[in-house]
Amino acid sequence: MTPAEIRARLAGLQSEDLPVHGGRTLAYVYDAGLPEVDALAREAVAAFAGSNGLDPTAFPSLLTMENELVGVAANLLDGPDSVVGTLTSGGTESCLLAVQAARDGRPDLARASLVVPDTVHAAFHKAAHYFGMEIRVVPTGPDHRADPAAMDAACDASTVLVVVSAPSYAHGVIDPVTEVAGAAAARGIRCHVDACIGGWVLPFKSRLGRPVTPWTFAVDGVTSISADLHKYGYAPKGASLLLHRTPALRRSQFFAHADWPGYTMLNATLQSTRSGGPVAGAWTTVRAIGTDGYLALTEAALEATDQIAAGIGDIDGLDLVATPESTLIAMTAGPGLDVFTVADEMTARGWFVQPQLSHAEQPPSLHLSVSAATLAGVEEFLEALETAVAQARAAGPVPVDADVVALLHSLDPRTLSEEEFDALLAAGGLAGDGEAPGLPEQMAPVNALLDAAPPALREAVLVAFLDRLSRPVRPIGAVGPGQRLQ
Numbered sequence: 001m002t003p004a005e006i007r008a009r010l011a012g013l014q015s016e017d018l019p020v021h022g023g024r025t026l027a028y029v030y031d032a033g034l035p036e037v038d039a040l041a042r043e044a045v046a047a048f049a050g051s052n053g054l055d056p057t058a059f060p061s062l063l064t065m066e067n068e069l070v071g072v073a074a075n076l077l078d079g080p081d082s083v084v085g086t087l088t089s090g091g092t093e094s095c096l097l098a099v100q101a102a103r104d105g106r107p108d109l110a111r112a113s114l115v116v117p118d119t120v121h122a123a124f125h126k127a128a129h130y131f132g133m134e135i136r137v138v139p140t141g142p143d144h145r146a147d148p149a150a151m152d153a154a155c156d157a158s159t160v161l162v163v164v165s166a167p168s169y170a171h172g173v174i175d176p177v178t179e180v181a182g183a184a185a186a187r188g189i190r191c192h193v194d195a196c197i198g199g200w201v202l203p204f205k206s207r208l209g210r211p212v213t214p215w216t217f218a219v220d221g222v223t224s225i226s227a228d229l230h231k232y233g234y235a236p237k238g239a240s241l242l243l244h245r246t247p248a249l250r251r252s253q254f255f256a257h258a259d260w261p262g263y264t265m266l267n268a269t270l271q272s273t274r275s276g277g278p279v280a281g282a283w284t285t286v287r288a289i290g291t292d293g294y295l296a297l298t299e300a301a302l303e304a305t306d307q308i309a310a311g312i313g314d315i316d317g318l319d320l321v322a323t324p325e326s327t328l329i330a331m332t333a334g335p336g337l338d339v340f341t342v343a344d345e346m347t348a349r350g351w352f353v354q355p356q357l358s359h360a361e362q363p364p365s366l367h368l369s370v371s372a373a374t375l376a377g378v379e380e381f382l383e384a385l386e387t388a389v390a391q392a393r394a395a396g397p398v399p400v401d402a403d404v405v406a407l408l409h410s411l412d413p414r415t416l417s418e419e420e421f422d423a424l425l426a427a428g429g430l431a432g433d434g435e436a437p438g439l440p441e442q443m444a445p446v447n448a449l450l451d452a453a454p455p456a457l458r459e460a461v462l463v464a465f466l467d468r469l470s471r472p473v474r475p476i477g478a479v480g481p482g483q484r485l486q
């Protein structure tokens with residue numbers, strides 16, 4: 001393909017995606033609304049895309065940028081002089097490493113456990129799954145916050161880590177970090193604060209003079225904190241920070257291997273080759289925005305959140321799940337109103353809001369991660385939401401066949417055959433046509449079907465769906481094995 005053809009193809013492919021600018025995509029992307037900063041950061045990503053953080057002696061630029069970013073975070077997060085940190089590829093990697101470091105800090109335990117509230121991010125379940133650990137999930141109270149006494153009671157001699165969130169992704173509330181971390185410290189257990197989404201908002205919120213539940217290294221017993229630069233740091237994707245209170249706590253996170261014939265392998269993260277692109281992109285963004293910039297962006301995002309929260313309160317049929325403590329909003333719908341249809345109606349109006357399935361006793365909800373760039377569009381958003389609610393009410397709930405629901409509850413996801421998955425995907429409108437499974441036009445029927453299934457079956461169906469989406473697109477007429485290039 002020629003460069004012009006490639007550019008055209010890339011633009012065409014990208015036109016199918018959600019917009020990353022404009023503040024109308026209220027999950028997955030975070031928009032500062034600062035095009036000059038974005039342009040500068042993309043320049044930096046491009047300039048360092050080929051550099052490799054694998055070896056800090058070969059690419060000292062990346063080490064310098066990483067150490068400066070950790071330094072900025074250490075100040076923001078009230079770190080003592082002993083604080084150290086690592087730049088990772090994202091929130092999940094930061095959370096995985098916090099768990100792995102805790103596990104490998106106790107090599108004497110045959111099977112270590114971690115204790116988490118039921119609102120903890122899925123990354124911790126992934127960590128337990130990957131690292132062969134027991135995860136003890138403790139129900140949160142009616143306020144959706146971790147229950148310190150119940151978490152303490154769930155700890156025993158095998159527990160190496162307790163986790164709290166600042167704030168939780170699903171509900172946007174901050175756990176009682178002081179109580180949980182204090183109890184963990186009394187037992188000699190590490191406490192990780194997952195501030196992936198709040199880590200670059202809450203420090204500025206408190207500097208703006210708004211009250212924030214204590215959650216940083218200023219709280220005794222907090223041993224590590226994760227904070228994503230590619231969320232409210234507004235950096236290009238691929239950058240998060242994991243900070244530990246002391247180098248000793250971080251030591252077990254590092255991996256070295258010298259007993260092979262190749263290069264000396266020394267890794268701080270799950271990755272070995274690490275692109276310099278996200279490092280330079282994050283460093284550039286943080287430097288270009290600066291403290292005053294983040295204060296202004298945080299004020300704008302919080303103002304937008306307050307206005308949206310107030311507007312939701314005024315719309316008949318919608319309820320806030322909790323009073324927002326940062327820039328996250330969760331809302332539920334009353335009787336006769338289907339949140340999944342509301343989400344689709346919002347998509348049709350150019351706003352992406354994120355469906356969250358029902359869980360335990362809680363109904364399904366809609367999640368909003370509000371960016372600074374959303375402030376300018378709040379009025380338009382609330383008008384769209386009001387219309388979407390009216391349309392969804394008129395459409396009524398998405399019918400899910402009672403027989404299908406009965407079937408869903410009778411299935412054992414561990415023993416389902418590929419044919420049964422195909423039938424399920426078809427019932428959910430996820431089969432697509434012919435060879436390639438399609439991405440559905442309307443998500444509400446899919447979400448309604450998933451919502452009717454127990455979590456283990458949801459997981460199995462989602463994995464089967466991803467399996468069918470992820471299939472190679474093989475070029476036609478390429479040179480095959482044994483053929484000669486003409």
Ligand SMILES: *Cc1c(COP(=O)(O)O)cnc(C)c1O
Pocket residue numbers: 090091092093095121123165167168169194195196197228240
């Ligand atoms: C986003 C998020 C994560 C995971 O981060 P990724 O960058 O998506 O891997 C973990 N915890 C919380 C609270 C989050 O909001």
